[in-house]
Amino acid sequence: DGLWRARLWRVGQLDDVLAEAMTLARLAAKGADGPAGRAAGRGTRYSLAEVLPRVNHARLLAVRAEIRRQVNLLNVAERVLNNDALPAAEVCGEIRTGEEATRALRQLAGLLDGAALGKPLLRARILRLMAMISETFAAQIAAPALPSCLSEVAAAVAVSFEPCRLPRPAAILHDQVVWVTTPVRIDFAGGWSDTPPICTERGGTVLNAAVTLNGLYPVQVMAKLNTAGCIRLSSIDLGERKEIRTTAELLDHHDPHDWAALAKAALILAGISPSRREEPLAKWLKALGGGLDLTIFSSLPKGSGMGTSSILGAAVIACLDRVLGVPFNTDRLIRMTSILEQRMCTGGGWQDQVGGIMPGVKLIRTQPGPDQTVSLRWTVFDMSEGSELKQRCLLYFTGQKRMARNILQNVVSGYLARDPAILRTVEALKVSALATKEALDAQDISGFAAGVARYWELKKSIDPGSTNAPIEALLASVSRETEAALLPGAGGGGFIFMIAKSAAASERIRASFEAHPPNAHARFFDFDVDRQGLKVTVL
Known part of the structure; x- marks a missing residue:
């Protein structure tokens, strides 16, 4: 006492x-x-006995919190460097005035010019934080002009890429055609964990399937030499044609709304054309053999959610590689397709192209690091005639289209801001993918359905834009008949994959949707697991 x-x-x-x-x-x-x-x-x-009753505890705690806030603001740059999980929203919440915002931005700008040089993913985090501070205090400060944080993510993906410096001759004859066919993919679990920079920093784990639709390969690419001294691009499904004669035209490939953007970017990446504006395209085409006709075909609409854009990119690169005689290499093709996505500013991950390039139903995993080399473990998915999965699984096109780019940007921006909810969801996605694969290994269809249902909830958690009112209305209309349902890919439209509670329930769902489609484009597709994957043929 x-x-x-x-x-x-x-x-x-x-x-x-x-x-x-x-x-x-x-x-x-x-x-x-x-x-x-x-x-x-x-x-x-x-004495303490006399002091404590006299203390204003609320004021004491407030003063301590204010001191802590002031110290934190003096050390914003150090905190970003030392705490990889520091939420950007926490830093923004500590800033009260325009003057404090300016001081924080000055610290972060110094970090960009110093410790963050040559570290694109750290720079992406810093730029995202700076953008959030600038947006929050836009009315009080003169915000600096900032590069996009997504451009730094693209730089991280392309770390090990060296563009071709010299023109090369074709490895096919003028009367030969290179023909590439590939399935599309349905993701059952783990998507988003494959998206840069998430996979680059934490590794990815995805369970998906290569599938044909209505018995056909939905994506096809053909290439043939010409003597016209130009590149002629054609899209069969869009009915579009474009003739290209200059390097500048090919370098204009950053607009994802341009139907030819993917092909133009792939021509540069594959080394058919130069990557520097000052080099004439005619010189490279002369070395190639005169010119090139490149024809692309996708039987699915853009925004279908089946990985069509990435898989088409992989097919184009594989086709152009064969034109130049580059040996087929899966790891290289996956990496080049990821770079292609970043160059087009669509920012997709690797699960789409792996899903289409490699056959079957497989668990795909990568370790953290810039070189995302995949490891594969296949599982059983019996879609033979009369099998339970064949009778219970349905694939329905909703007729709604949405570009994955918008959703991708939301998720990547949230991840770079170190949103705690997104960080937790990423880990849950990877754990769920492993559990769903184990259910398929055990031929536990109810366990598989539970994994698919869990995946859909995690997708909606990581980005509410994955769904919308019309989609939810469609799902609700058959919820009593389904054990699980999800929108493949980024969501927001495209296809719905459903697991009915029974074969009879599957028939009732089909009858209901066919009798009352939500729009003129909505329809069912028959699908089967593909056992071949991407195939390159010279005719």
């Missing part, structure tokens, strides 16, 4: 208490602890 009752604690005006404390400290340093020390310490003192 002695210390509790001992009157040790000086109480008074702040200036008086500090002056007395400093005097006592000086006297103690000189060894003057006699009468002078006692005289200096005669201010009013209380």
Whole structure:
């Protein structure tokens, strides 16, 4: 009870208490602890028992919080460097004034010019934080012009890519045609964990299937040499044609709404054309053999959610590689397709192209790092005639289209901002993919359905834009008949994959949707698991 009752604690005006404390400290340093020390310490003192009832605890906590806030704002750059999981929203929430925002931005700009040089993913995080601060205090500060954080993500993906510097001759004859066919993919679990920079920093785990639709390969690409001295692009499904004669035309490939953007970017990546504007395209085409006709075909609409864009990109690169005689290499093709997506500013991950390039139903995993080399583990998915999965699984095109780019940008921006909910969801996606694969290994269809249902909830959690009112209405209309349902890919439209509770329930769902389609484009597709994957043929 002695210390509790001992009157040790000086109480008074702040200036008086500090002056007395400093005097006592000086006297103690000189060894003057006699009468002078006692005289200096005669201010009013209380014991803890007397002080605590008098303390304004709310004010004390508020002062401590304010001191902590001020210290945090003095060390924004250091905190970003030392805490990879620091939420950007937490930093923004600590800033109260335009002046504080300006000081924080100045610290972060110094980080970009210093410790973050040559570290594109760190730079992407910093730029995302700077953008959030600038947006929050736009009315109070002159916000600096900032590059896109997504451009730094693209730089990270392309770290190990070296563009071709010299033109090369074709490895096919003028009367030969290179023909590439490929399935599309349905993702059952783990999507988003494959998206840069998530996979680059944390590794990815995805379970998906290569599928044919209505018995056909939905994506096909053909290439043939010509003598016209130009590149002629054609899209069979869109009915579009374009003739290209300059390097500048090919370098204009960043608009995802341009139907030819993918082909133009692939021609540069594959080394058919130069990557530098000052080099004439005619010189490269002459070395190739005169010119090139490139024809692309996709039987699915853009925004279908079946990985069509990435898979078409992989097919184009594989086709052009064969034109140049580049040996087929799966790892290279996956990496080049990821770079292609980033160059087009669509920013997709690797699961789409792996899903189409490699056959069957497989668990795809990568380790953290810029080189996302995949490891594969196949599982059983019996779609033979009369099998339970064949009878219960349905694939329905909703007639709604949405570009995955918008959803991708939302998720990647949230991840770069280190949104705690997104970080938790990413880990849950990977764990769920492993569990869903194990259910298929055990031929546990109910367990597989539970994994698919869990995946759909995680998709909606990581980005609410994955669904919308019309989609939810469609799903609700058959919820009593389904054990699980999801929208493949980024969601927001496209296809619905459903697992009915029984074969009879599957027939009732089909009858209901066929009798009352939500629009003129909605329809069922028969699908089967493909056992071949991407195939390159020379005719």
